[in-house]
Amino acid sequence: MIDLSLFSGQRFAVFGLGISGLSTALVLEKAGADVTLWDDNEVSCQNAIDLGHHVKNLASEDFRQFDGLILSPGVPLTHPKPHWVVNKANVANLPIMGDVELFLQAVKQDRRAKIVAVTGTNGKSTTVSLIHHVLRQAGLDAHLGGNIGSTTVLDMPEIAQDRIYVVELSSYQIDLMPSLQKQGFAPDISVLINVSADHIDRHGSIENYAEVKSQIFVQQSADDLAIIGVDDEFGARFAKYYDAKSLSAVGRLADIYCENGQISAGGKILLDLSDAPNLQGVHNAQNAAITYMIAQYFKVDDAVIAKAMNDFSGLEHRMELVGKISTDFGDILFINDSKATNAGAVKPALGAYEQIYWVAGGRAKQGGLKPLLKPLQKIKKAYLYGQCAQDFAGQLIGVANFEVFSQMSESVNKALTDIMHNAEDGLKVILLSPAAASFDQFENFEMRGKQFKQLAKKLGAKPI
Incomplete structure (x- = not known):
């Protein structure tokens, strides 16, 4: 644990009681600082109380008593509009930090x-x-x-x-x-x-x-x-x-x-x-x-x-080599790049292999597929699913072959079927690199990646 004794005797307001907020409060308290915690979420506040922290509604506090506001990174500073606690700190000329x-x-x-x-x-x-x-x-x-x-x-x-x-x-x-x-x-x-x-x-x-x-x-x-x-x-x-x-x-x-x-x-x-x-x-x-x-x-x-x-073993959900199926016409790799939630993250993945069967979709982010239109011309086919599937399909007209599905599992199954029926010799890759957030069908990108890995195993992929 980092020693924050240089802040001993100072008073801080902590807003946002997730992992970083609670950790910060604990380390500051151990260092001798006076800490007041708050969150817009009642459950988070009660959790902090149960852990023994001093929880008080910051909306009714005079911010001139504090030396700093410790803010959770998820709380808006400027856009789409400043959170009320940010406005209050700015009025009091209170330093805002993480x-x-x-x-x-x-x-x-x-x-x-x-x-x-x-x-x-x-x-x-x-x-x-x-x-x-x-x-x-x-x-x-x-x-x-x-x-x-x-x-x-x-x-x-x-x-x-x-x-x-x-x-x-x-x-x-x-x-x-x-x-x-x-x-x-x-x-x-x-x-x-x-x-x-x-x-x-x-x-x-x-x-x-x-x-x-x-x-x-x-x-x-x-x-x-x-x-x-x-x-x-x-x-x-x-x-x-x-x-x-x-x-x-x-x-x-x-x-x-x-x-x-x-x-x-x-x-x-x-x-x-x-x-x-x-x-x-x-x-x-x-x-x-x-x-x-x-x-x-x-x-x-x-x-x-x-x-x-x-x-180096690499990281889960980031160009992760899940497994392979060996055939007479070459290996089929399953690659889990579920962390690639925007076009910029997908672009390098599309350049990593020659014969790519691309599985993509979810909840679209701002920017769409425009940065990918050139590399997507070289893929074998796109298998689009989820909330943004039709939007992605519209952007791929004249760029790449594609099919639209409701679920990711359908996309992966069809990709393997196409490879088995139409594949050329050489290494083939079924690549999950979604270019979108996961929240339409999954709790997070990790859950999306885990389902892809389960599908690969079910379809016969063996660990590499």
Whole structure:
């Protein structure tokens, strides 16, 4: 647990009593801070009371008594409109922050540990997991937290000499980190993987969204490392603007680039990922290139990096190799990419294999399939299901062959039937990469991915 004793004696209001809100309250209370909690949800408030916290309706409180408002990342700051608690804090000129802000202040003022902060629209979880894995395999004291899994940043081990915190940051979390504007509070290593349309409802425009992402670079110094993917217009723009000791960009136009499964720089091949089964595809090559640069920063030997990458097991629901069916005309792979809930996340998956039978659908997000229309011309067929199936079908007319179904299970069954009846020789892939949210038929993307895996097993796919 992170020691927040620098906030001892201060008074905080905590709004939003999910995992991060309750964790923040507990750590602050242990550090000697006075904490008042509230949530619009009565059940959440009662749960906090049962856990022994001081719960009081913040609507009736004078915010001038507090030193800060700790806000859940899910509470709107600006769009579609500010939450009432945000308006009240602004009227009182009360600083609004999140748990990651408290973490940042504690680590940067202590000075013994380093922070690797990773953000981007897509690929964050795989990238931070790979960074963490490689650093741990190299014997470094690395720990993973933030917007991944159930470990909040404040639940990570206490600050220690040479400890490395690898933190995944969403745009919502960065919005709640005002110290990023202060000199001396930038992460030691800041990574922006990519920027594409997502969460526009929370930020108002893609320009605002991209600007929030870029805040991790604002106060970086000559001693810090900035890594920026330049394969999109915002990354290319930020790479030109921000200055750091080893400003490097990752992508085909960059200092380090990824091509044909190889990571290269200056005409020299640094790493060959052909033997890394869970790092196939252009997007994973980019993740590996980012990880390579960070490992180099910490002076990890190339041979150690390569071995660790080959051993990386990948993440569930992110280009996960579920299983295969072997036939006389080649293998059929089932790949679970359920986490790909927008077009930007799907695009690299479509470039990872030649013969793709694409399963997509759910609840549509803003932006549609426009970024995918070119790569979709190369797929064998699309199998569309769910709430947005007809919308997606309309966008695919003249682009790719498709069929529309009600349920995901019907889509997967038909994809396999088509392969068995019409397949060419070579590797075939049934790819679940939905380009949409899961909430029309599933509780979350994890449940969607689990059903796909169950379907694959039922259809005869064997573990790889």
